[in-house]
Each structure stands twice: as C-alpha cells, then as structure tokens.
Amino acid sequence: MNLFFQQVINGLTLGSIYGLVALGLTLVYGILHIPNFAHGALYMVGAFMTYVLMIDVGAPYWTAMAGSAIIVATLGILLERLVFYPLRHSPPIHHKIAAIGVLLFLEASVQVFWGADFRRIVSPYHGILRFEGLIIPEQRLLIICGAMTLLIGLQYFLRKTMTGATIIAMAQNRDGAFLVGIDANRVAMMTFGISGALAAIAASLYAPINLVYPSMGNLVIMKAFVIIILGGMGSIPGAILGGMIIGFAEAFGGFYLASAYKDLISFGLLVVILSVRPQGLFTKGAH
Amino acid sequence: MFYKLGSLMMKPGAKLVLVALAILFPLVAKNEYQVYVMATAFIWAIAVYGLNIITGYCGQLNLAHGGFFAIGSYALGLLTADYGWNFWPAFVAAILISAFLGFLVGAVSLRLKEHYFAIFTLCVGFIIYLLLDKWEELTHGAIGVRDIAAPSGFGLVDFSETTPFYYLVLVFLVLAIWFMGKLSRSLLGRTFIAIRNGDELAESLGINLMRNKVLAFILSTTYAGLAGALYAGMIRFIGPEVANINHTFDMITYLLVGGIGTISGPLLGTMGIVWITQSLQFLEAYRMIIFGPLLVILVIFIPRGIVGSFLTWMHRKTQELGPAKRRQESKVTAATTTEAENNA
Numbered sequence: 001m002n003l004f005f006q007q008v009i010n011g012l013t014l015g016s017i018y019g020l021v022a023l024g025l026t027l028v029y030g031i032l033h034i035p036n037f038a039h040g041a042l043y044m045v046g047a048f049m050t051y052v053l054m055i056d057v058g059a060p061y062w063t064a065m066a067g068s069a070i071i072v073a074t075l076g077i078l079l080e081r082l083v084f085y086p087l088r089h090s091p092p093i094h095h096k097i098a099a100i101g102v103l104l105f106l107e108a109s110v111q112v113f114w115g116a117d118f119r120r121i122v123s124p125y126h127g128i129l130r131f132e133g134l135i136i137p138e139q140r141l142l143i144i145c146g147a148m149t150l151l152i153g154l155q156y157f158l159r160k161t162m163t164g165a166t167i168i169a170m171a172q173n174r175d176g177a178f179l180v181g182i183d184a185n186r187v188a189m190m191t192f193g194i195s196g197a198l199a200a201i202a203a204s205l206y207a208p209i210n211l212v213y214p215s216m217g218n219l220v221i222m223k224a225f226v227i228i229i230l231g232g233m234g235s236i237p238g239a240i241l242g243g244m245i246i247g248f249a250e251a252f253g254g255f256y257l258a259s260a261y262k263d264l265i266s267f268g269l270l271v272v273i274l275s276v277r278p279q280g281l282f283t284k285g286a287h
Numbered sequence: 288m289f290y291k292l293g294s295l296m297m298k299p300g301a302k303l304v305l306v307a308l309a310i311l312f313p314l315v316a317k318n319e320y321q322v323y324v325m326a327t328a329f330i331w332a333i334a335v336y337g338l339n340i341i342t343g344y345c346g347q348l349n350l351a352h353g354g355f356f357a358i359g360s361y362a363l364g365l366l367t368a369d370y371g372w373n374f375w376p377a378f379v380a381a382i383l384i385s386a387f388l389g390f391l392v393g394a395v396s397l398r399l400k401e402h403y404f405a406i407f408t409l410c411v412g413f414i415i416y417l418l419l420d421k422w423e424e425l426t427h428g429a430i431g432v433r434d435i436a437a438p439s440g441f442g443l444v445d446f447s448e449t450t451p452f453y454y455l456v457l458v459f460l461v462l463a464i465w466f467m468g469k470l471s472r473s474l475l476g477r478t479f480i481a482i483r484n485g486d487e488l489a490e491s492l493g494i495n496l497m498r499n500k501v502l503a504f505i506l507s508t509t510y511a512g513l514a515g516a517l518y519a520g521m522i523r524f525i526g527p528e529v530a531n532i533n534h535t536f537d538m539i540t541y542l543l544v545g546g547i548g549t550i551s552g553p554l555l556g557t558m559g560i561v562w563i564t565q566s567l568q569f570l571e572a573y574r575m576i577i578f579g580p581l582l583v584i585l586v587i588f589i590p591r592g593i594v595g596s597f598l599t600w601m602h603r604k605t606q607e608l609g610p611a612k613r614r615q616e617s618k619v620t621a622a623t624t625t626e627a628e629n630n631a
Contacts, residue, residue, distance in 0.1 A: 035402040037409075086587045093348050094586040096405050097543065100536055101586075105579025112573055218532070222413055225406045233402070264417050267410045274407055275395050 002133055007251045013140045013209075015247025016147030020202035021220055022227040022239040023154070024195030030171035030234035031191045033092070034084060037099040039199060040221025041106035046072045046200025047207045047216060048110055051121050061123050065204040069197040076196025077189045085188070103217075111214040123208035143205045150201065151240060154194075158236070167191055171234060219263060226270040293601050309457055313450045326453040328561040329460045330517050335541045335553040336463050337510025342539075343548035344476060345503040346483030350535055351392065351408040354415035355508040357530035359385045359515025361419060364432035364525050374438040378516050385512020386505050393504030397497060400486070409532075416530040431526030435519050446520075456517055460554075463510060468550055470506075479503050483548075533575070540578050543585050546592030555594055 025039045049068035053059045059067065083098050125138040158164035170177040170187045178184065203216075210216075227246050231238020246266045254262035295301065313322045334356050341349045362381035366372040372380070396407045419426045426432070437447035444451045470476045478499050481489040490496050519525050545556025564574055589596055 029402075033402075035406055083583050083587075090586065090590065092401055093342070093346065094590060096348050096402070097539060098583045098586045100539065101579045101582030103579070104533075104536055104575040104582070108573055108575035108579060112576065219413075222410055226410065229403065229406060261417075261421060264414065264421075267414045267417075270407070270410055271395070271414070274399060274403070 003255075005134055007255050008248075009134075009136055009140060009144075010255075011244070011248035011251035012144050013247070014250055015244035016144050017202050017206045017243075018220070018223055018227055018247050019240045019243025020147055020150065020198050020205075022224040022231070022243050023151070023236065024198040025221075025224045026228045026231070026234055026236060026239040027167070027171075027191050028195045029228065030236075031167065031188060032084060034095045034099065035225070035233075036195070037096060037221065038079065038102035038106065039195065039224065040217030041103045042072050042076060042196050042217075043199040043203045043220055044214060044217035045075065045106055045110065046196075047121070047203035047212045048114060049200065050204040050207065051119055051212050054121060061125075065201060068204055069200040072196040072200035073193040074196075076192035080189050080192040084192075085185070107214050107217075114214070116214055119212040121204075121207040121212060126208070137209070139205075139208050143209075146201070146205050150198070154198075155236075163190070223266050226266045229270060230273060290601070290604050293597065293604075297601070306461060310454075313453055319449050322453050323449050324561065324565055326449070326456045326521060327518075328558055329453075329456045330514050330521065331538065331541065331561065332554050332557040333456075333460055333463045333517070334511050334514035335538050335545075335557050336467050337507040337514070338538050338542055339467070339548065339553050340470070340479070340510065341503050341507035343542060343552075344471070344479040344483060345500060347397070347500065347503075348405040349408050349504070349507065350405055350532070351412035351415065352507065352511055352538055353532060353535035354412040354530050355385050355389060355511035356515040356518070356534065357415060357419060357525075357527075358388055358508075359512030360519040360525045360529050361426060361432065361515075362512070363516040363519040364435045365426070367436035368432050368434045372436075374436045374520060377436070378438070378520070381516040381519075382509055382512045385515070386509045389505045389508025389512075390501065393501040393508075397500045397504060412530070412532055412535060416527060416532070419530050420527040426527070429527060431524060432519075433524050435523045435525070437523065438520050452521055456521070459513065459517060463513070464550070464554065471550055475499070475502070480548075536575075537578070540582055543582060543592055546594030546596070546598075547590075549592070549594040549598065552592050552594040556592065559593075 021039070021043055024042075025036060028034060028036050028039070046068050049071045050061075050064045053064035053067045054061065057064075079102060083102060084095065087094055087098055123139055123142075125142050127138045129136045129138060129141065156164075158168055166177070166182045166187050167190065169180070169182055170184065174184075177187075223246055227242035228235075228239055229242075230245060231240075231242035246269070249265050249269060250262055253265040257265075312325060316322050316325070334352065337355075338349065338352045341347050341352075359381045362384045363374075363377050366377035366380055367374060392408075392411055396404055396411065399407055420429060422428070438452070438455060440446050440451065446452050446455055478489070478494055481492065481494060482496060482499060486496060515529070518529075541556040541560055542553055543556070544560060545554065546552030585592065591599065
C-alpha cells in the first residue's frame, strides 16, 4: 500500500511539472494558434539560467528561480516580437518551421556556452519527510505545493483581473476582443511572457530531482503537446487535468509495467486517443 | 544579363548538363572523401524529395520523416546482417516496409489537420527513435547494427568501393527527380497542390482528401525508405541516432533553403548546405546556431527559398519584356509559368 502511495506522490510531482509546462503552451496556442515547438527550449533555458544564477552568481535558490523566470519571460516576449509577430499573416506551416528554428538555435547556443554535459542543481530542500511510513522528499512536496500555488494564482489573475480577462477574451473570440478595444500586441506579448515564466519555474522546480542538459526540453515539450491535445488545445483546465493524467500514467506505468518503456506510455496514449477521437478527449468540437 | 542566364537554366538541356557534371564528378574530385560526401548529399537529397511531396506539394508538415529514413536503414541493416538476406532483396523489402508503415501511420495521422498532424508526427518520430533504442531483441538497442551487406554488383562492379556506389546513388537520385517531375505535372501532383491551397475548396471540387493525402504520405515514406536503405548500404553500420529528430530538422532546412514545393529546390538546398557545412568543418557541431535563425529568416523574408524566388523573378521579368520579345521567349514563358504555378 505504501508503494502505491509513493507512486501517487510521484504522479503528483510529474503531473504538476507537466501541467505547468503544458499550461504555458496552451495559453500561447489559445491566443495565437501557434504550436510553439520552442517552448521546450524555453524550459531548458530556464533550468540553465537558474543553474548559472546559483553557481556562477551565487544567488540563493528562490532568487535564482525568480531571476530565471524574468529572463525567460523576456526571451518569450522577444520571440513574439521578432519571430511570430512578423509571421502573423503567413500560412500556419511557417509558424511551425520558425518555432523549430528557434528551438534549434536555443539548444545549440546553450550547448556552445555550457557544453553537452549533465549538470545538477542542488536545492536547499534535500531533506526527506517521513509520515506514517511514507517517504516524501521535501523537493517533491515543494514542486506539488509550488505548482498548486502558481495555478491558483494564475487562475485568479485570468478570471478576476482586467488584464487577465483580456487574455481570456482574446482566446475566446479574437474579433470580439478587437471590437471592445483590446490591444492584441499587448496581449500576445503578455501571454508569451507568462508562458516563458511558467516554463522557467517548472524547470527550476524540477531540476533538483533531475538533471540539467541542453536537450532536456525535448521529451518534456512532446509530453506537453500530448497533454494539451488530451485536454483540448487552448483549454486551461484541460492542460492541468491532462498533466495529471500523463503524470500518473507514467508514475504507475513505469512502476508496474516496464520502466524502460516509461516514455513510450504517453506517446502510446496519444496515438490511441488520436486514433479514436482525433479532436482530443475533452473538446466538444474540432478546432 | 541575369535574365539571359536564367532562361538558359530553364532550357531542357540544362538537366543533361547537370547529369553530365554529376557523372564527371568522381573524375575531377580531389580525393575519395569528396566523392563520399557527394554520395551522402545525394542520399539526403532523395529523402528531401520525399519530404517535398508531403510537405511542399501537399502542405502537411511531416516531422516523422527522419523516422522513416531510419526505418529504411534498419530494415535493410537487420535483414542483411541478422537474417542473412542479400542486399537487393533486402533493399526492395526495406522500401516496401517503409511504404507499408507509411500507409499505417498516414491512415491514422492524416485524419488530423494542421497542428495536430505536425504534433502527432513529431511524436511518431520520437516513438520510432525510442523503439530502435529500447527494443533490443530486434534492433540491438544502442549498440546498433553492424556488418550490413554492401550491394552485390552481379560480378560486374564492386559497390563496396566508393565510386561505384556513388554512381548507384546517382542513378536512384536521377530516377527520384524524374519521378518527381512527372508527378508535379500529373493530375495527382496538381491534386496535392489543390489540397495544400485549401482543404475545403479541394474537397468541394470532388477530391477525396483522405485518399490523396495518404497517397502523398506513402510516396514520401517510400522516398525516405529508399534513401535510408542506400544510407545503410553505404555506411554499413547504423545506430538509433539515425532516427534523431535533428535529421528531420536538417531536411526541413534543406527543403526551405532550396525552395519548398519546387522540383529543383530540394537538390539545390541539400547540395548547397551539405557542401557549405563540409567546407566549414568547425560548423558541424554548432550548425544549428546558424540553421535555426536561418529557418526563421527564410520563413519571414524568403519563404519560397532560392528556387521559388528565382522562378517568381523570372516570371516577372518575362512579363515586363515587351510583347515582341515575349513571342520570342514564349517557350520559356510557358515553362516558367507552369513552374511558378506549381509553387504559387
């Protein structure tokens, strides 16, 4: 039974991280209808920035995480301005190719500066909590609580503030949003900023129990895509729920089935779901 | 002056000159290595032609293309190394396997549109890589496949030598381009373009979307499988890295630089970039620092690539020239317009 709960903790941890990454991806998709293939690279840059701020600058863990979130948010805004804005009238295939170009560039640049080695971020929370025979590493608890706080905060921002409401409005109906005088450029930049910050925070939270290396974003981004397809592209609750589904599927599948094929589970799930329901699990109509 | 040169390049004879140059290349090459690089470039060009069918003509961004290249390589490698087949039967089998798997994947993935299709194929490419890496009983996992047979030369030539193999690849490349040209002028090719220009409009014209898209997908994976099998026959040792997603990204770059949806674009793009990276050896590891922004700049400023932009320019020039001149050049104009239409 304990082993079972251990997997629940693992599932929640993975689900929280995947949820955060998928949320950024789905926000951008909702606003601009761009599948941002470079999102995984933003996640990777986020982990590297935290690493650099901690090791080279000597900042404490939380400060480093905040700094990394700001840097990656700025990077996201730059991407919107320099790459996606000029492409706004192009056919959709061009967005995807440009996003791939950004992904390749970021990955190669990080590799030039820091090499392809695996690095480790040491967080101050490496203790282990014991609770009735359950072993809960502090960092995992931090990930779960941190992700929940962020999700609630973001939900509050999107639903209760005027600025947040402009994002929702634009995701719901682009033309309608223009009609009531919402500035599309501002919303697009803000969305890219939030999406970058979420990716950086997710990476910084997850990095202490994982490793930091230039291609670390590739698997995560593909899983995030699986998640937002599961949850319906552009849907915020769908991204969180989908993140949890994939997190749990991996934790339990990796434990009870075969750990070598752990990464295949989410992709297998995607193939099955898309074969049966091409429009995603929780969407009403096709996008 | 440029216009004259341009119209010269449009003449049918230009193709023959190109083929003649390719035949003479091993004789003027400084060393065997250059011939080897050229043969590799030809192999990639064949694969890029495949990508051009599904992505350039049919408009579906297929990110599993490198995966199908790997399937062709592994099919040939495993059949010859583990099951003792001869090269040629294994070669045919490898192409058929790629085509068949292309049919299966296409039948599922092409029900999805646009972004969903791109994301799905991205995942398929990754699944192929994971399977090659983890399914050790079949693929030897990370160790890869050794002792792949070279093509048997029927006692006439020895294809394990570089130069004969170069000519073998050249024959396949010429066949691939010839078929591509035929396709682009055929009703089927025009159907693909109609689908790219607008799903719904094409459907309203009575085009069966699913059947044509799957057909384009199968054609493209057949090209990928053919290129992969040739690659395995030349390198004679392959590992799961063949299926690395970066190969797909490389091919997209070649296609975009040359000109997406054109006939000579894939060849030009592949040759150009392979030789530039070869001459700047230090670039090899960091080529993506240049390729990445190059892709972005291309889609923003020159989305039609070198060949596409050239054809548009030629077309405009021909229009600008007076009617008298136009009558003289009418043949060229006809050729230009069909090409320009093809990639409009």
